[in-house]
Every structure is written in C-alpha cells, then in structure tokens.
Amino acid sequence: MLRLVTGDVAPYRPMALPVRARDLHVTLGGARILQGVDLDVRDGEMVALLGANGSGKSTLVKALLSVVPVSRGTVTLFGADVADRRHVPWRRVGYVPQRVGAASGTPATALEVVASGLLDNRRLRPPRGWREPAMSALDEVGLADRAHETVSVFSGGQQQRVLIARALVRRPDLLVLDEPLTGIDRDSQESLAATLTGLRERGTSVLTVLHELGSLAGLLERAVVLRHGRVVHDGAPPPAAAGHCGPEHEHHHAHEDVPVDPHNPELRLGLS
Numbered sequence: 568m569l570r571l572v573t574g575d576v577a578p579y580r581p582m583a584l585p586v587r588a589r590d591l592h593v594t595l596g597g598a599r600i601l602q603g604v605d606l607d608v609r610d611g612e613m614v615a616l617l618g619a620n621g622s623g624k625s626t627l628v629k630a631l632l633s634v635v636p637v638s639r640g641t642v643t644l645f646g647a648d649v650a651d652r653r654h655v656p657w658r659r660v661g662y663v664p665q666r667v668g669a670a671s672g673t674p675a676t677a678l679e680v681v682a683s684g685l686l687d688n689r690r691l692r693p694p695r696g697w698r699e700p701a702m703s704a705l706d707e708v709g710l711a712d713r714a715h716e717t718v719s720v721f722s723g724g725q726q727q728r729v730l731i732a733r734a735l736v737r738r739p740d741l742l743v744l745d746e747p748l749t750g751i752d753r754d755s756q757e758s759l760a761a762t763l764t765g766l767r768e769r770g771t772s773v774l775t776v777l778h779e780l781g782s783l784a785g786l787l788e789r790a791v792v793l794r795h796g797r798v799v800h801d802g803a804p805p806p807a808a809a810g811h812c813g814p815e816h817e818h819h820h821a822h823e824d825v826p827v828d829p830h831n832p833e834l835r836l837g838l839s
C-alpha cells in the first residue's frame with residue numbers, strides 16, 4: 568500500500584510534457600498571427616485544435632515544431648526547448664502537414680516515402696529491416712497493395728494517407744496532424760480513427776487540427792479553439808465543433824503554407 572504513495576506516483580515534471588507552449592507569439596509577413604498562446608499536451612492525451620480558417624491553427628503547430636520562427640514565448644517538446652533544435656528528440660515526433668503532396672515531383676514509391684519517416688539527422692539511409700515496419704504502416708492506412716507505385720500517381724487523399732503512414736512508421740510518442748480528415752473518404756476516416764484508437768492504447772499523445780470532429784469525435788476528449796491567434800477555449804469539445812467552422816473574415820488566406828520541404832519535413836527539422 569505504501570508503494571502507492573512512494574513508488575508508483577510519477578513525479579510532477581511539467582518540463583517533460585510532450586508539448587508545453589507559453590506566451591507564444593508568431594509574426595509572419597508583418598502580421599501578428601499568434602498572440603500569446605499557452606498550450607500543454609500531456610502524456611497520452613488526444614487534443615483537437617479547432618478554429619476558423621485563418622485563425623492560426625497551422626501556424627501554431629508549425630511554431631510548436633519549430634518550422635516557423637517564434638517571436639516571443641517558449642516551446643518545449645518532451646522538456647527540450649525547440650529554440651535549440653539539436654536537443655529536441657525529433658524521433659519521438661511524427662508530423663503530417665496540411666495538404667502538401669507526398670510526391671513533390673520525385674519518382675519515389677509509396678513504400679519509399681513511408682521509409683523516409685525512419686530517417687533522421689544521423690541516418691540518411693533507412694535502418695536495416697526498414698521494409699517490414701514501412702509495409703505495416705502502409706497497411707495501417709489501407710495502401711499496402713500500392714506500396715510499389717509512384718506516389719505522384721496517387722490521389723490527394725491517398726497521398727495524405729501515405730504521409731500519415733510516414734508519421735506512424737516512426738512510432739512517435741507525439742503525433743501532430745494538420746487536418747488529417749480533409750479530402751479523405753469516409754472509410755479512410757474510420758480507419759484513421761481506428762489507428763488513433765490503437766495509438767491511444769499505446770499512450771501516444773496526439774494533437775490534431777480539425778475543422779469538424781467527424782469520425783474522431785469519440786476519441787478527442789479535449790479541444791483547444793483558436794480565434795484570431797488566441798486561445799478562446801480549452802476544455803471539452805464545444806458542440807459547434809461537430810459542424811463546420813466558417814472563414815475568419817479579418818484575414819486573407821493567400822499565404823496558406825510557408826515553404827516546408829514537403830517530401831520530408833521531419834528530416835528538414837532534424838538537420839537544422
């Protein structure tokens with residue numbers, strides 16, 4: 568009984584949270600996109616990031632992963648400050664950006680794109696035995712039978728699923744998804760929900776940008792809602808999240824994505 572008190576209770580270590588952002592400010596092209604965002608994602612938590620078009624959701628996840636520069640505030644991933652990228656355990660992080668093609672003009676096969684998820688800054692070739700985990704990640708997204716086809720012939724939704732497989736092959740402790748449901752059909756959405764259920768059982772933390780909770784509604788117990796670059800809700804998913812969010816009128820939508828190497832954002836992150 569005593570062990571319960573002395574041995575089994577994990578020490579409170581806020582710095583080791585998968586994600587911890589404090590007073591985060593991001594300015595892009597002279598516009599203030601994020602204005603003082605605080606966000607924690609705890610071990611095993613599944614968090615939806617919601618908000619209208621242009622509210623800053625993608626910018627927030629990019630700032631968390633050090634893809635866009637932070638003008639004020641701090642971000643730590645697993646206790647490591649992303650300002651010094653060398654100390655961040657990038658191998659524990661999987662990232663699926665919003666709507667970038669998996670192809671980017673290269674003749675890589677689906678299997679090769681997935682295997683590229685096993686690369687990091689020390690490893691420019693996939694590790695020995697890479698085929699089996701890469702195949703099983705492709706199987707997870709229902710594309711094992713197309714493993715040897717060039718991704719440039721895949722549909723947008725299929726490319727998205729290849730990118731999800733590439734994030735999964737890392738067996739990440741933190742998975743960051745930016746609009747994973749957009750452009751994928753109902754069956755694929757259900758299979759993504761099943762995949763995330765499996766990840767939850769493994770204790771993986773998930774932060775996912777969404778427009779509507781859709782098939783993930785049962786999984787996501789917490790929602791963070793952004794509005795004009797500020798957190799306006801952090802708690803139970805609001806009922807409105809079941810529907811579709813409208814555009815945020817004040818902002819233009821022209822600069823949707825800053826240039827990220829769409830072929831391998833993880834590698835780009837790891838190399839810096």
Ligand SMILES: Nc1ncnc2c1ncn2[C@@H]1O[C@H](COP(=O)(O)OP(=O)(O)OP(=O)(O)O)[C@@H](O)[C@H]1O
Nearest residue numbers: 595596600620621622623624625626818819820822
């Ligand atoms: N590189 C950039 N330069 C200037 N403005 C930018 C840049 N990147 C994003 N923005 C602007 O920042 C705002 C937030 O963009 P962001 O992509 O984070 O929104 P979002 O919430 O992800 O929207 P959506 O739901 O459409 O994906 C938008 O007004 C956008 O135009």
Ligand SMILES: [Mg+2]
Nearest residue numbers: 624625626665
């Ligand atoms: Mg976005």
